[in-house]
Amino acid sequence: MLRTSARALLVAGLACALAACRGRPRTADAARPSAEFLLSAGDSTYWVTSGPARVRVRSSAMFLARFGGRLYEVYAADDDRSYYDAIFTSQRIFRRDLIDDDSIPVFSDPLVPSLARRYATSHPHEIPLGPEDEGADQPRTSATTEVSLVDLHGPFLTYDARADIDVDGGTTRHTARRTVVDLRTARTVSIAQLFGPAAAESLVVEGRRRLASALDSVRTLADADDDAGVRAIHALPTFRFQADNFGLAVDGQRPAVTFVAVGRDDDGHAVTLALPPITVPGPAPEWWNADVRDVLPIVTADSSESRWRLGPLDVLARPVRGQDVAALVLRETAGARHREWPVGRFPTPVRQLYALDHPAIDLVARRALTRAFNESALYGDQVQSAAYHPQGRSAGWPQGRRVVRSVHALSPSCPPALRR
Numbered sequence: 001m002l003r004t005s006a007r008a009l010l011v012a013g014l015a016c017a018l019a020a021c022r023g024r025p026r027t028a029d030a031a032r033p034s035a036e037f038l039l040s041a042g043d044s045t046y047w048v049t050s051g052p053a054r055v056r057v058r059s060s061a062m063f064l065a066r067f068g069g070r071l072y073e074v075y076a077a078d079d080d081r082s083y084y085d086a087i088f089t090s091q092r093i094f095r096r097d098l099i100d101d102d103s104i105p106v107f108s109d110p111l112v113p114s115l116a117r118r119y120a121t122s123h124p125h126e127i128p129l130g131p132e133d134e135g136a137d138q139p140r141t142s143a144t145t146e147v148s149l150v151d152l153h154g155p156f157l158t159y160d161a162r163a164d165i166d167v168d169g170g171t172t173r174h175t176a177r178r179t180v181v182d183l184r185t186a187r188t189v190s191i192a193q194l195f196g197p198a199a200a201e202s203l204v205v206e207g208r209r210r211l212a213s214a215l216d217s218v219r220t221l222a223d224a225d226d227d228a229g230v231r232a233i234h235a236l237p238t239f240r241f242q243a244d245n246f247g248l249a250v251d252g253q254r255p256a257v258t259f260v261a262v263g264r265d266d267d268g269h270a271v272t273l274a275l276p277p278i279t280v281p282g283p284a285p286e287w288w289n290a291d292v293r294d295v296l297p298i299v300t301a302d303s304s305e306s307r308w309r310l311g312p313l314d315v316l317a318r319p320v321r322g323q324d325v326a327a328l329v330l331r332e333t334a335g336a337r338h339r340e341w342p343v344g345r346f347p348t349p350v351r352q353l354y355a356l357d358h359p360a361i362d363l364v365a366r367r368a369l370t371r372a373f374n375e376s377a378l379y380g381d382q383v384q385s386a387a388y389h390p391q392g393r394s395a396g397w398p399q400g401r402r403v404v405r406s407v408h409a410l411s412p413s414c415p416p417a418l419r420r
Contacts, residue, residue: 032341035313035330038064038354040152042324042347047373050330055343060376065183066354067155067291071098071365072183073372074106074157076147081116082129086141086168088116093147093159095183098368106186107159107179109145115167116143140168150247151351153255154291155183156194158247160260162270176270178247178260190244191257195280202281204243207259210275211241214261235271239263249277250351253296255288256280295352306350309333311358316340317350326350 032052039046040063047058065072073096081088090112096103119141120126129135143165150158158180165173182189192200215236222232239261249256256277263271284293297306297317306317306326314333317326328343328350361369 031339033313033330033332034357035310035315036356037308037310037315038356039328039346039350040064040352040354041326041350044347046346047369048328048343050341050343057344058373060373062372062376063149063152064354065095065152065155065157066295067184067287071354071369071372072096073098074149074152074183076149079113080129081113082135083119083123083126084129084133085136085139086116086119086123086126086143087135087139088112088119088141088143090143090145091147093149093157093181095157095186098372099364101368104186106157106181106183107147107161109161109163111163111165111173112143112145115141115165115171142166143171150178151249153248153250154287156189156248156287157181157183164269172268174264174268174270176260176262176272178245178258178272178274180246180248191246194248195255195285196282199281200243203257203278206278207243207246207257207275208241210278211239211259211261211273214273214275215239231265235263235265239273250296251277251279252299253293254279255284255292295354297350297353308353308355310353310355315343315353317346319348320345324348 032050032055034052035048035050037048039048043061045060045062045064047060049056063074065074074093075096076091076093079090079092090109092105092109093107094103095106120128145161145163147162148160150160152158158178160176160178162176163173165171180189180194181187190200191203195203218232218236222230240263241259241261243259245262246257246259249258256279258277259275261273261275263273265271295308297308299306304318308315310330312332312334314331316329316331318329319326324347325345326348327345330341330343332339356366356369
């Protein structure tokens with residue numbers, strides 16, 4: 001799976017925010033309205049606070065879900081049980097309640113830990129690798145499970161999981177799946193459970209049609225004289241449609257489903273083909289209206305602007321031509337004249353906005369959110385916050401420290417493309 005560097009996005013987004021702020025006239029700053037919200041953009045979450053004196057932006061490689069009026073962090077953690085000549089690494093996904101700080105696992109693959117225990121039993125004299133130890137360049141056994149957080153919609157997380165198992169003299173397995181899990185119960189959910197049997201049947205029929213169309217397109221466009229094109233053509237007959245290999249997506253403010261077909265390359269490894277999103281027919285389910293619709297933007301027909309309503313203000317995101325950023329502005333909605341105040345530039349895609357002042361979050365939730373952003377500074381050595389002060393005070397750029405915990409990139413659903 002192709003990923004964007006979380007550090008690069010953090011630095012670029014915050015530097016753009018500061019640059020945009022410094023270019024504003026002070027007369028606009030003096031009239032700036034107050035607003036506070038969380039913005040999901042690029043691979044990060046931004047805490048934006050606007051007021052007459054300044055715009056403050058805090059950034060975190062932390063991915064937040066909100067449902068039932070509470071905020072939750074979703075993260076992946078590594079589990080390494082490797083030996084010098086045998087690699088056993090897997091990843092688990094957790095959901096952490098920001099207020100009570102309780103974490104529960106929502107995904108774990110039992111196969112890799114099981115293989116590691118079996119290896120330890122059959123090789124009692126081998127010592128597990130330490131955190132700083134290196135294994136063999138070409139280990140005889142390699143068993144890995146890797147996850148990637150794809151998107152969050154209310155209480156539902158879409159994630160990808162890839163397993164590559166090559167056990168010397170034993171199991172060989174190469175799989176790739178896209179799955180939706182209910183963060184409230186840690187259970188995998190089907191399309192029928194999300195949208196009802198009738199809608200599920202319609203979506204599956206359309207998904208099969210789109211797979212056939214996508215494969216025909218690859219046959220037509222693939223260059224038979226190019227190595228990549230030859231590999232793509234060879235892989236086409238191996239692709240299979242699976243109704244349970246899907247993720248949630250968005251069409252405007254309506255729910256959509258993205259199916260992922262899985263095939264094999266010449267080496268037997270799994271390759272994936274993400275099909276275009278399919279809008280769910282019929283009315284949106286109750287959970288969508290309760291926890292998802294209001295945090296999604298209204299997008300203009302030409303995609304030149306995304307808009308959220310924030311009390312008496314609109315928050316607008318406008319893509320900057322030729323750059324992977326969007327300019328964010330506040331716009332006054334009352335009166336005949338619509339005044340605007342620049343906020344900054346943020347990495348795209350800009351997906352969801354959680355208002356923190358309409359309605360205002362309580363003190364307990366605010367303390368929990370502050371603690372979570374402070375702790376996220378320990379996830380890596382990236383920039384965490386920036387602020388512009390019209391009076392000329394300097395912005396703060398606190399540095400982080402490394403801890404044994406990984407936060408994996410939240411990436412948007414991709415256009416149809418063969419991926420390995």
